[in-house]
Amino acid sequence: MAMIETLKKPSRIQRRNRKKILDAALEVFSQFGFRGATLDQIATEAGLSKPNILYYFDGKEAIYHTLLQGLMETWLDPLRALVHDGDPKAELLDYVDRKLAMSRDFPRESRLFANEILQGAPLIKDALDGELKALVDEKAALIQQWIKEGQIAPIDPHHLIFSIWSLTQHYADFDVQVRAVLGAREPFAEAGSYLKTLFTKLLTP
């Protein structure tokens, strides 16, 4: 039996090696994109042989697919956590903080996502049109309500969300450029206070 039945409970070895493979694949895919990455690279990075990797996954695309699918969930969690639960402005600033923290702590995930979108999102186009759009529309409606209530300044909710994504992920995706320009300065600490200022000014009515 060449392939693992996902129905059965995975063994200890399976869990360990699948994790090793996915971690190695994240490293390689996030740097070179799907087409630029090779199984040999992933195998070396994972410390396993190439055939052994194909014992755990159906192929290169299956690894990439698994990685991206798992990523989509955790990537949208911060936005899901945006609810009507106190001060709207503080709520949105918290969302910015959470997203910036993700850029700082999971830059590879951010870059993998960026790579996929850059290439036209061949694998997650459906998720963008469906799941993502639905979630964003829902949160945009919430923001629109806050605006109507006069709790934050009147701005386009969709573009507000875009700007939060853009500004926070920039520090992960363009890390090399940011550090080249800043020299020895620490990007993320500065970005935190800068973005707080920016969004406070933007959201204050």
Added chain:
Amino acid sequence: MAMIETLKKPSRIQRRNRKKILDAALEVFSQFGFRGATLDQIATEAGLSKPNILYYFDGKEAIYHTLLQGLMETWLDPLRALVHDGDPKAELLDYVDRKLAMSRDFPRESRLFANEILQGAPLIKDALDGELKALVDEKAALIQQWIKEGQIAPIDPHHLIFSIWSLTQHYADFDVQVRAVLGAREPFAEAGSYLKTLFTKLLTP
């Protein structure tokens, strides 16, 4: 003689075919990155045979290098145009406009650049550390002066520049995602007025 002497003036055919190749390469490299792109793809896109492409360029890397070198110049032009020449706030808003227009009119160039940075900028690291940093530092000093004169609000100049890059290029690099979320709405027109609002609020003391 296999290679073209750049010292001699290029013939009509040379100009036409080199342009065809660079245009095709821009299309392919911007979508798949350096490693993910193939010469066959570029050849097909250009409507030329693979050996013919290698008649005009020294190899895959030479095409990529030529493309990136030419891009760096035009990509920084809008920032170079940022000078002390009237109202600082209007000056900066104009810069935002110019950058957004570039994202709208040259999305492939933006994505090529993004791809290179994502992969750690292996080819233009030197340019980032040198030319780019110098230019940004110069303009940051200019912005700092405006702040000191009280003409714009006190914010970190470097991160201000980052946020302009980030917010404008996002609409080119993440075009698929933006359009998926917005549905039938036209991104760039909306982005124009949104960003004008954002930066006006940010820069007003």
Added chain:
DNA sequence: CCACAACCTGACCAACCGGTCAAGAAAATT
């Protein structure tokens, strides 16, 4: 400690990769 399943790998394969080359076709020069 045995038997069976799970795990691992060296050797191999067809397809594709970037790049070469000799020789022909088209332009330009005379």
Added chain:
DNA sequence: AATTTTCTTGACCGGTTGGTCAGGTTGTGG
């Protein structure tokens, strides 16, 4: 028109790619 230069390509090459497979090794439950 002749000739030289520029341009173009089919056939080919060594290396790499994703993937297979038979058979060996390791772990595990009885």
